[in-house]
Amino acid sequence: xxxxxxxxxxxxxxxxxxxxxxxxxxxxxxxxxxxxxxxxxxxxxxxxxxxxxxxxxxxxxxxxxxxxxxxxxxxxxxxxxxxxxxxxxxxxxxxxxxxxxxxxxxxxxxxxxxxxxxxxxxxxxxxxxxxxxxxxxxxxxxxxxxxxxxxxxxxxxxxxxxxxxxxxxxxxxxxxxxxxxxxxxxx
Amino acid sequence: xxxxxxxxxxxxxxxxxxxxxxxxxxxxxxxxxxxxxxxxxxxxxxxxxxxxxxxxxxxxxxxxxxxxxxxxxxxxxxxxxxxxxxxxxxxxxxxxxxxxxxxxxxxxxxxxxxxxxxxxxxxxxxxxxxxxxxxxxxxxxxxxxxxxxxxxx
Numbered sequence: 001x002x003x004x005x006x007x008x009x010x011x012x013x014x015x016x017x018x019x020x021x022x023x024x025x026x027x028x029x030x031x032x033x034x035x036x037x038x039x040x041x042x043x044x045x046x047x048x049x050x051x052x053x054x055x056x057x058x059x060x061x062x063x064x065x066x067x068x069x070x071x072x073x074x075x076x077x078x079x080x081x082x083x084x085x086x087x088x089x090x091x092x093x094x095x096x097x098x099x100x101x102x103x104x105x106x107x108x109x110x111x112x113x114x115x116x117x118x119x120x121x122x123x124x125x126x127x128x129x130x131x132x133x134x135x136x137x138x139x140x141x142x143x144x145x146x147x148x149x150x151x152x153x154x155x156x157x158x159x160x161x162x163x164x165x166x167x168x169x170x171x172x173x174x175x176x177x178x179x180x181x182x183x184x185x186x187x
Numbered sequence: 188x189x190x191x192x193x194x195x196x197x198x199x200x201x202x203x204x205x206x207x208x209x210x211x212x213x214x215x216x217x218x219x220x221x222x223x224x225x226x227x228x229x230x231x232x233x234x235x236x237x238x239x240x241x242x243x244x245x246x247x248x249x250x251x252x253x254x255x256x257x258x259x260x261x262x263x264x265x266x267x268x269x270x271x272x273x274x275x276x277x278x279x280x281x282x283x284x285x286x287x288x289x290x291x292x293x294x295x296x297x298x299x300x301x302x303x304x305x306x307x308x309x310x311x312x313x314x315x316x317x318x319x320x321x322x323x324x325x326x327x328x329x330x331x332x333x334x335x336x337x338x339x340x
Binding site for chain 1: 196210211212218219220221222223231236238239241242243250251252253254258266267268272273274275276277278279280281291298299303304319320334337
């Protein structure tokens with residue numbers, strides 16, 4: 001254990017942080033970086049978090065949609081009030097246009113001409129399996145095909161990919177949360 | 188005055204469960220999965236946990252950033268184009284995936300999904316009636332409802 005003035009000392013057995021440095025995060029981090037414990041700071045500019053702009057009232061956007069629905073049928077549109085920021089059949093391009101515009105909270109919607117009808121989704125056997133087995137997999141993701149467990153683990157993507165590799169085209173996946181949840185408050 | 192509406196589908200759910208649970212299929216490109224989601228008329232949009240987006244191959248942060256407010260604070264999400272099949276209806280929806288992994292809810296909200304459908308709930312009996320919605324004729328009603336809500340609040 002060593003203290004060297006006002007700095008952190010790293011030895012083979014670990015790092016010693018003198019009491020004098022408590023609360024001086026910048027100095028501690030710098031010393032840890034110099035000792036190779038932490039990675040050096042990136043030369044790139046830190047990623048700026050998007051501005052904290054929450055969803056505003058959307059009455060003007062809805063009015064615009066009513067007036068232009070047929071003109072932009074089956075397209076994605078990005079709106080800021082009654083101003084069209086971008087449109088097209090590619091959502092990726094419309095998102096890019098919305099981001100490029102600098103508007104912090106645009107409404108991006110697909111203007112459906114007709115809601116498509118598909119066969120109903122039946123997950124009754126999966127739900128029954130969850131009732132009987134959930135206690136065995138708390139904190140894990142499970143992938144099921146009917147009442148058959150295909151894969152499980154803590155990494156959702158790995159669990160999903162294992163199920164797909166096993167030949168299940170559309171697996172049911174769920175994260176098994178602990179049973180002592182509080183009631184959901186909604187929004 | 189009595190009002191009459193017609194619906195296409197009846198979905199029966201467990202009224203004792205936490206929230207109204209709905210089986211949905213999410214599709215992004217060639218990847219699809221079935222999950223349980225909660226119906227949430229208090230949510231402005233559809234919001235899902237980030238693991239589901241990543242599972243289906245998304246780079247979450249490449250989407251449209253959007254902060255979502257709740258009674259206890261705000262959290263950051265990114266929007267992506269997802270095909271949602273629920274009940275017997277399929278829609279292309281801008282789904283927002285939460286950045287933080289502590290967000291563990293999957294909810295079907297209003298813009299993009301609920302506003303494309305008609306819903307009727309008899310919660311005591313665990314019955315949810317669903318119908319498709321003709322947006323070309325009734326957006327006025329939605330606007331009037333939002334204006335009314337705003338005036339009242």
